[in-house]
Amino acid sequence: MRNYSIFALAREALRGHRGWEQQWRSPEPKSRYDVIIIGGGGHGLGTAYYLAKEHGVRNIAVLEKGWLGGGNTGRNTTIIRSNYLYDESAALYDHAVKLWEGLAQELNYNVMYSPRGVMMLAHNVHDVQVFQRHIHANRLNGVDNEWLTPEEAKAYCPPLNIARNARYPVMGAALQRRGGTARHDAVAWGYARAASALGVDIIENCAVTGIRRGSNGAVEGVDTGRGFIAANKVGVVAAGHSSVLMEMAGVRMPLESYPLQALVSEPVKPVFPCVVMSNTVHAYISQSDKGELVIGAGTDQYTSYSQTGGLPVLTHTLDAICEMFPAFSRMRMLRSWGGIVDVTPDRSPILSKTPVAGLYVNCGWGTGGFKATPGSAHVFAHTIAQDAPHPINAPFNLERFRTGRLIDEAAAAAVAH
């Protein structure tokens, strides 16, 4: 893998950038792999990378039905944070934040992790109680999260309206300074490039049409648009399509897939220094390095695979944005789009072995999977390689829906992820 640096860039500048090589190879699929990862988003590509890098598995394929990072990896609002309430969640998401901090160097690819702070607004007494509970739990878990008064919140984010007569006035905020954003496409491409360099075959435009199981019930391989490919271990990392793929192996999942919309404004000069989330009024906003305000909405109420949602959800989100940031009313929506998010009953992900030997599943991230990408990939690679979960993802198993040992962040906090 050719190293990326300012020097390489300068050298290439002198010869018209003709010397850059392809970032990842585009091989024909082999007839057999040790591990097949279904899904070429950040979580899937990262899983392949860590399998190769840390577990010595080299004969790996990532199968992607479309283009890399074309699902939720490339459709989310890129918020990164780890100030979750429960020990299990805090451990998982903070594992990811720690990996984010060194990811550009790890991959030699600038994923633009930008810890500019994530501020979550409290609008009523209940919010205050919930946020305080998070802050206390985070402190004892070693996760940074601090309380800001409305004035402090305004100082941190000047466009914020803290007028007391607002319909939902700001009563304070929880700030995680290590939280922030990253460049979503770069995460997919960076992992793809690094994994490809370690020998992982990344195969785009290769839809899986079946998962074959042997007479003993264990996984034998997958049928694809490009023929049968054998493997004794298959990891499904397919977000909104997880139910569809797991159904191919005869496993019914506790998942529902919903449309989730986001939008960007036209680009403007820096005006918004951090990430602000408000769960009470359903709005999530930051400004990209390109200058666009990046705004996330809530999910539509019905399940769908259409990658589009309804206008009322978007307009409601903008209502909230303009309530909190009245100066943005004259900004314009440039582009909006939808993703398909797979939601579990307890709103926590599933990173688990399955009842089928050799079949593993990483799904259920709902609206908040991007932030976990490196951590999720790292522990899922461990799970596949060792055929046993890493201690961090052990609680995020499939059995919890039978035992009742749920990790219900949403119920505990009325907080969307």
Add this chain to the structure above:
Amino acid sequence: MLLIACPYCGEERPELEFRHAGEAHVARPDPIAEIDDAAFEAFFFLRDNPKGLIWERWRHVHGCGRFFNAVRDTVSDRFITTYKAGEVRREVVRDDEGGYQLKGEER
């Protein structure tokens, strides 16, 4: 915004009047107290979540207040039919043009 035909009101109304209520024809086991953990999991947590036709429930919450069933294509979000709660599951077949039609009412 979807347009949904309420089978009780006999009118198509905007989605804002309705509340989605999950997959349809998931019968509550009887007696529920006697079922095992796996059966409870299947009843309460596991879902088909199909890509394609879904049998689902809606409630005309800001209208007549009734729950009803719908068959919708989750890829196009097009409704094939809606029918009252308690009616038997409506079967749907693909027509020649790749669309869907109610079984028994094919052209």
Add this chain to the structure above:
Amino acid sequence: MSGAMRIAGKGRLVPARRVGFTFDGQAMQALCGDTLASALLANGVHLTGRSFKYHRPRGILSAGPEEPNALLDVSRGGNTHTPNVRAPVQEVFDGLVARSQNRWPSLTFDLGAINNFLSPLFPAGFYYKTFMWPKAAWTRFYEPVIRAAAGLGVAPKEPDPDRYANRYIHCDVLVIGAGLAGLLAAQAAAEAGADVILCDEQPAVGGALWHEIDTRIDGEEGFEWAQATAQALSGRDNVRVLTRTTAFSYQAQNMVALVERVSEHVAAPARDQPRERLWQVRAKQVIVATGAIERPMVFSGNDRPGVLLASAARTYLNHFGVAVGANVGVYTANDSAYAAAFDLADAGINILAIIDFRDEVNEGLRELAAQRGIDVLCGHCVTGTAGSLRISGMRARPRSGGPERKWKIDALITSSGWTPSVHLYSQSRGKVVWDAATQRFLPGPPVQDMVTIGACNGTDEAAALADEAMAAGKAAARLARAAHDGASSDTPSQSRPDLTVQTSRAGALLGAGSREVLKGGKAFVDFQNDVTAKDIELAVREGMRSIEHIKRFTTTGMATDQGKTSNLHGLAIAAEMLDRPIPEVGLTTFRHPYTPVSFGALVNHGRGPLFDPTRRTAMHLAHEQQGAEFEDVGQWKRPWYYPQAGEDMAAAVNRECRTVREVAGLFDASTLGKIEVVGPDAAKFLDLVYTNGWDKLSPGRCKYGIMLREDGFIFDDGVVGRIANDRFHVTTTTGGAPRVLHHMEDYLQTEYPDLRVWLTSTTDQWAVIAVQGPKARDIIAPFVEGIDISAEAMPHMSVREGQVCGVAARLFRVSFTGETGFEVNVPADYGKSVWDMLWTRARALGACCYGTETMHVLRAEKGYIIVGQDTDGTVTPGDAGLGWAVAKKKTDFVGIRGLKRPDLVADGRKQLVGLHSRDGRTVLEEGAQIVADPHQSVPMTMIGHVTSAYWSENCGGPIALALVENGRQRIGETLYVPMAEEVLAVEVTETVFFDRAGERING
């Protein structure tokens, strides 16, 4: 003269109607009807901005919404400045202030232009490859520099002073685009009796007729015919014509969102004029007639100010009477540019040469050029341009090689063909189809009740277009009427107008045509984002094979114009590099909006008080009069506390708490959800939805009930009174009312439809006044008629019907304070007057009003839980110490099976307990975490958290409730609450702090 480049006698504007505006501080004249672009061009200004990345000087490219370059900050004064306004879309009004963007210190001298010289270092995606060392510098240095350089305009800093409006509307036929096709379709649909909405983004109808002056319809000049036709349509009752109205989003089931610019073109909008209006149209049939957009040619130096689309030059001349230059070059691969050249030449403008990429051009055009003395060089390509702030020259040579020729020019008009505007068709979820013969994507089969016609459908020839449009209008009307009448009838046939059209759009070129052309300088594909043909080549070289990757890697098509003029070129260049056919490389999806839409228009009325409805109780005014501070609980405003002079919150709450227990207090409990459950099977139904049994409850008595979800966790709670054998008065938590009713309706309608039970929400029907405290009975006694309220006749947990203050009332003897208590339910209309009467007497007896904070403290003193505060969706009745409320003998209730799951019956669950601060004075923080060992290192093992904590004036110290692992076994143990600065020791206690014997409640 309103600008030196205005040609007398040309255009459709009235020379006498002048307006003044400023551009970068310089005062200029324009004519009424000018766009900002035409006004600037009339004043000889091409340079209007700097590009995003290289800060290259850029000028006006187009005459429409596809404009990538001429983006200005526009203001009418006050806080109305708006960034990134497209100059060809903004109409000039008197007093308009326009400023250029993304330059410093000035437009003509911009230091950012250094990027242009450093551009070899900044190819597509360069930022992924660098800025990684040293690690900390990304956050501290590189990113701030990149961010400061990015962005175009400057966001407003002050709240928007303008208003916006919203309309929902239904129609039979929505026609989008009022060019020739749209007008004929709308006319046909209207004559067939359909309700029609016709919208167009331009200030006037006409579409391509704005520039195509050679079209004659029924003997009239095309544009004039269009105006007359639109006027006739507007006069009909069944037609609404909306100009300045852009259809920007095609949603499911034929809902199309339009935005109308109502007063953006007016110097002094009337007070009742919103700035913009959102139209959400549900159409039975939609006719998309959105036309086509011309593409520029891709060649080195194609971005200099003075390079325009040929059709734009025609529009500026024929509509606005403005010449884009005095010495104009033409570079084309398309016949339509000839028409532009001829119009310019006929207006006296010097056309130096037509460079035609194609090897041959039809003889007729050659002849027409020759008549005007214009050189036509076929099989040639432009190899470069000269000039810095304005184009000053062009070079061209035969494509097959040969000597280069140079021309001195001050404008260059180009056309590589027309891209059908399939955006809305694509948004409707249709799949576009590649038409190899004409080298363009066209709409495939419709997937909604819609049809595409005219140029956006690839119908070029005028007669065919007219036939298609009229047939579409007629068919749409028939289908729409069939939808509502169930029948269709014949409509009068319409005859095609007599059409004469000269303009031909034959010929097209995608991409640069040849790599040779690109040597020698930057050939831009996406102007605004500074994406060159080489950038696209680089993306392909780096392994980007999908057009989506190429787009994201290079950012082509992602600027504010969303690639309207550039996407096809980018795709073609990528396809050539990949050596694959264009349709295999793919086309990125068209996302909404079609053009940028202001947040204000989308939000419209949803601001301030209308952002979310505010619910106020019947007694709200009384609370305001008594100086209450309010708390938001869901949509409700609830009195939080009632400070008296000089009191802060703590003092007010302490006083209220003391007064209630010593005397009495009045509390507005109206927000509690109330559901009337009626019918012969009502008790049976409650047995199913509550954990406890209801059959044995006598009429006139009340019971506390817990409701679970099917998974066994607490969902809601409340007191239920049995009014009669077949009638229950159910109360819910304030926030829970709608979801409880939904939950109950769900079970009633779908699981137990045979039960004869009816549910009615009565939350807003009853005003509820809680009177609590030792003197509660004294307070209400004089006002109660028909009810014996003595302790013997009406014990705790009973309900009676009678009259209070002369009003029919339901009187509950219940208590959430542990004191003697009544809750007076009266019809909401009487709430305020009953409150006032009770309050007069209460005050005389020394009682107080108390708010939610005091209510919380008093209930915590008694260990009563608040669902949602002391429980959180993971708490069972057993965890909350409410195991007694779960009937052991029932064989069914919602949650019965969930409660039996392994983890819900396991040891070590968190249980509700009390906490006593060891120091006797520190009020714990709600949400604070509890540990057994305060000396452990982080991450600590947390065994619980504080759910409620208050200063209790009545107990003389702090009290708290907490959920703690195995809490009930730990009573008496000391645990620790590690705070940021100190560790607090707490003793685990019972949950009841006051009147443990519970005697006061029966007083």
